[in-house]
Amino acid sequence: xxxxxxxxxxxxxxxxxxxxxxxxxxxxxxxxxxxxxxxxxxxxxxxxxxxxxxxxxxxxxxxxxxxxxxxxxxxxxxxxxxxxxxxxxxxxxxxxxxxxxxxxxxxxxxxxxxxxxxxxxxxxxxxxxxxxxxxxxxxxxxxxxxxxxxxxxxxxxxxxxxxxxxxxxxxxxxxxxxxxxxxxxxxxxxxxxxxxxxxxxxxxxxxxxxxxxxxxxxxxxxxxxxxxxxxxxxxxxxxxxxxxxxxxxxxxxxxxxxxxxxxxxxxxxxxxxxxxxxxxxxxxxxxxxxxxxxx
Numbered sequence: 064x065x066x067x068x069x070x071x072x073x074x075x076x077x078x079x080x081x082x083x084x085x086x087x088x089x090x091x092x093x094x095x096x097x098x099x100x101x102x103x104x105x106x107x108x109x110x111x112x113x114x115x116x117x118x119x120x121x122x123x124x125x126x127x128x129x130x131x132x133x134x135x136x137x138x139x140x141x142x143x144x145x146x147x148x149x150x151x152x153x154x155x156x157x158x159x160x161x162x163x164x165x166x167x168x169x170x171x172x173x174x175x176x177x178x179x180x181x182x183x184x185x186x187x188x189x190x191x192x193x194x195x196x197x198x199x200x201x202x203x204x205x206x207x208x209x210x211x212x213x214x215x216x217x218x219x220x221x222x223x224x225x226x227x228x229x230x231x232x233x234x235x236x237x238x239x240x241x242x243x244x245x246x247x248x249x250x251x252x253x254x255x256x257x258x259x260x261x262x263x264x265x266x267x268x269x270x271x272x273x274x275x276x277x278x279x280x281x282x283x284x285x286x287x288x289x290x291x292x293x294x295x296x297x298x299x300x301x302x303x304x305x306x307x308x309x310x311x312x313x314x315x316x317x318x319x320x321x322x323x324x325x326x327x328x329x330x331x332x333x334x335x336x337x338x339x340x341x342x343x344x345x346x347x348x349x350x351x352x353x354x355x356x357x358x
Contacts, residue, residue, distance in 0.1 A: 095207035098231045101134065102239045109136060113270065115330065118299065120270060122291045128223075129287060130245030131295040137240055139306050141232035144240065145208045147309055148228060148302070151176055151198045154212070156316075160301040160324040162337055165191040165350055174198055176212065183337055185346055192218045196226070207231050219255050223247040228302075242299055256287060269293055270334060283333075293334050300327040321347050 102109075109117035117136035122129070137144065147153055154176060155167035162183035169176055176198055181191030194214050202209040207229070214224040229241040248256070268283035269292030276282060283289065304323035311319045325343050328335040338346075 094202060094209060094229065095204070095231045098207070098229055098239060098241060099233075101241070102136070102233065105134060109134070113272070118296075120292055120295050122269075122288050122295065124287060124291075127249065128245055128247045129291055130243070131291045132241060132243045133295045133299045134239070134241050135299060135303075136233065137238050137303060137306065138236065139238055140236055141206065141208075141230065141238045143309065144230045144238045144306065145203065147306055148210060148230070149200050149203060149208060153305070154198065154210075156320070157298075157301045157305045159350075160304060160320060160347075161297050162343065162346070169198070180218070185349065188350070194224070196224070217246065218252075220249040220252040221246050222249075240302070242295070242302065244295070244298075256290070267293065268334060270296065270331070296331065297328065297335065300324055303327065317347075317351055 105119050108119050112119065119134045120131065121134075122131035124130075148157075151169035151173040155169050158164050158176075158178065159167050163180050164178060165181050165186060166179035166188035167176060174197060176196040178194045178196070179188045179191035180194055181188075194217055196212040196214045198210070198212050200209070201211045208231075210228045212224075212226040216222050217224055224246045225244060227241075227243045229243075230238050233239050265285075267289060268285045269289030271284040271288075271292065272281045273284050274282040284292065301324055304320045304327060307323055308316050308319045321344055325340055329340075337343075
């Protein structure tokens with residue numbers, strides 16, 4: 064079973080892209096044990112699902128908030144995951160991979176991330192919407208990592224963005240991760256999102272099968288929850304592409320990550336295809352030249 068997630072032009076693009084960033088629940092007394100218990104609870108669904116890999120997505124809409132969670136088994140030792148994702152700068156290398164992120168920089172004190180979110184097509188970073196996240200490692204032990212990012216506001220009246228990553232080892236070679244997000248919205252942002260999803264984005268769907276037509280063809284969730292599913296998957300795939308290229312020589316890492324992320328998204332063309340490979344690679348290579356520029 065796969066539950067509920069999204070992409071978007073101009074102000075709507077910024078809103079849709081930004082809402083793909085964000086999260087979740089407070090730490091528990093024994094968070095590592097709780098995360099491993101979650102793995103046991105969904106083990107069967109991780110082993111048999113439509114993703115073709117051990118991944119599950121959950122999402123919800125309640126009280127003017129949208130949120131989603133992705134749970135996944137990744138083929139990396141916990142020490143590698145912990146060492147790679149406990150630094151603010153690493154998150155810029157993750158978040159820059161999706162189409163809409165035009166710029167990302169971490170503060171020298173490693174407590175803030177400054178992003179620019181815009182159109183999926185080419186756009187100067189200075190024209191994209193600025194988002195500033197606080198960053199902190201909320202917990203880090205020998206068998207548990209929790210990283211939290213938060214932004215008080217976003218485009219078109221969105222607010223209270225949260226991103227949380229949790230990780231724990233399953234064995235010497237595998238880790239279990241949870242990526243969660245949530246954000247709040249008001250009347251203006253709801254109207255903007257629904258306008259996009261009923262016009263340009265009307266054909267877009269998520270991953271959850273909500274029914275079957277007369278021929279037995281799957282019908283997928285759409286609308287806000289479908290958008291939430293799409294973004295959840297995109298950001299999980301960005302984390303996976305980042306982790307998969309840690310052993311690549313530094314000068315080659317960005318190119319390899321871009322290839323890995325795009326290839327992973329293309330495994331789900333109905334939900335995640337947005338542009339051709341060459342267009343995506345050219346776009347990101349141009350943006351990378353400005354990654355250290357002052358805005």
